[in-house]
Amino acid sequence: MDNLVIAGKTYTSRLLVGTGKYKDFSETRAAVEASGAEIITVAIRRTNIGQNFNEPNLLEVLPPSQYTLLPNTAGCYTVEDAVRTLRLARELLDGHSLVKLEVLGDPKTLYPNMVETLKAAEILIKEDFQVMVYTSDDPIIAKQLEDMGCVAVMPLASLIGSGMGILNPWNLQIIIDNAKIPVLVDAGVGTASDATIAMELGCDGVLMNTAIAAARDPVLMASAMRKAVEAGREAYLAGRMAKKLYSANPSSPTDGVIARADTTTKKSATGKSA
Amino acid sequence: MIQLTINGQPQQFESPINVTQLIDHLALHGKRIAIECNGEIIPRSQFSEQILDHGDQLEVVVAVGGG
Numbered sequence A: 001m002d003n004l005v006i007a008g009k010t011y012t013s014r015l016l017v018g019t020g021k022y023k024d025f026s027e028t029r030a031a032v033e034a035s036g037a038e039i040i041t042v043a044i045r046r047t048n049i050g051q052n053f054n055e056p057n058l059l060e061v062l063p064p065s066q067y068t069l070l071p072n073t074a075g076c077y078t079v080e081d082a083v084r085t086l087r088l089a090r091e092l093l094d095g096h097s098l099v100k101l102e103v104l105g106d107p108k109t110l111y112p113n114m115v116e117t118l119k120a121a122e123i124l125i126k127e128d129f130q131v132m133v134y135t136s137d138d139p140i141i142a143k144q145l146e147d148m149g150c151v152a153v154m155p156l157a158s159l160i161g162s163g164m165g166i167l168n169p170w171n172l173q174i175i176i177d178n179a180k181i182p183v184l185v186d187a188g189v190g191t192a193s194d195a196t197i198a199m200e201l202g203c204d205g206v207l208m209n210t211a212i213a214a215a216r217d218p219v220l221m222a223s224a225m226r227k228a229v230e231a232g233r234e235a236y237l238a239g240r241m242a243k244k245l246y247s248a249n250p251s252s253p254t255d256g257v258i259a260r261a262d263t264t265t266k267k268s269a270t271g272k273s274a
Numbered sequence B: 001m002i003q004l005t006i007n008g009q010p011q012q013f014e015s016p017i018n019v020t021q022l023i024d025h026l027a028l029h030g031k032r033i034a035i036e037c038n039g040e041i042i043p044r045s046q047f048s049e050q051i052l053d054h055g056d057q058l059e060v061v062v063a064v065g066g067g
Helices: A025-035 A079-092 A114-126 A139-148 A169-178 A192-201 A218-238 A263-270 B019-025
Strands: A004-006 A009-011 A015-018 A039-046 A068-071 A098-101 A130-135 A152-155 A184-186 A205-208 B002-006 B009-013 B034-037 B040-042 B057-065
Touching: A015 A025, A015 A218, A025 A218, A039 A079, A068 A079, A068 A098, A079 A098, A079 A114, A079 B034, A079 B040, A079 B057, A098 A114, A114 A130, A114 A139, A130 A139, A139 A152, A139 A169, A152 A169, A152 A184, A169 A192, A192 A205, A192 A218, A205 A218
Parallel strands: A015 A039, A015 A205, A039 A068, A098 A130, A130 A152, A184 A205, B002 B057
Antiparallel strands: A004 A009, A039 B057, B002 B009, B034 B040, B034 B057
8 A cells, every 4th residue: 555654653645734714613624524634733822711611622523533633833933932832732632742843934924944943843853742844945954854853844835825836846856855754745735736746746745724725615625635636646656758849659559540641652742751 | 819821811819729720710621721831831630739829821722723
């Protein structure tokens, strides 16, 4: 079986999805189910004091017994905030140590601050977290994150929530070629073909949220993404044909064509190849 | 009277309380939450032992939708 293995655990699906920006929990659940994802990201936030008597909880809709929850550090701009958030997440999820680290550098672009990300990753790894790390598409940084002990590197395709697709496939290719741990494209996927291209490049998986949640029909898009990731993976494994500008080798047999038209004779008749 | 700061909001209490009492006070009993006091995690196993006193800064968090 062609499975995704992260930190020693095996997953059938190579599509990881976020749970933000849906109109309600029932849509979140329907989209997650349609996506076939086994790993889903969640954020950690202050509870609304005094306003949560009967408020439904995300973990009741998407129970940790059914999914691998991947708590993130979205919204964190410092090492301290990211590390504190994930310590709280581990307590919240009964010692679960697989996490998504992202340390942002700029509220306008949400571009990752890689200096702070490297520092946070080092602390978290020392505390026995299994760190899946959101990173810029810099191959050297990605390798450093791998070398320090991250369990997966997750370069951006383009900026978070932008839907701009894969802007630098060549950098992704270098990161994939250099990596011995899973490489997942995280952020920037806009539509199904973007996910397929990522997988055709040889990515081990794709993580997305907005591309599904902001579609006109999120549940249908979740289904499309599931197929797109599977198609891209199969195409990658199958190995694509070589590109050439044109081919003198048609797909159908050259012999046995009825009312045989001899191209040599024709050309001779026009005098062009005489 | 003591004052605790809970998720950034000050709240007054008659006297120091333990974490279990705070959870009951906030009507969060049975909810899946995690609590940090002055930057340190309070493990669930210590909720009835850990006493909260004047000036303590608490963060009470849950999992929410996110990407």
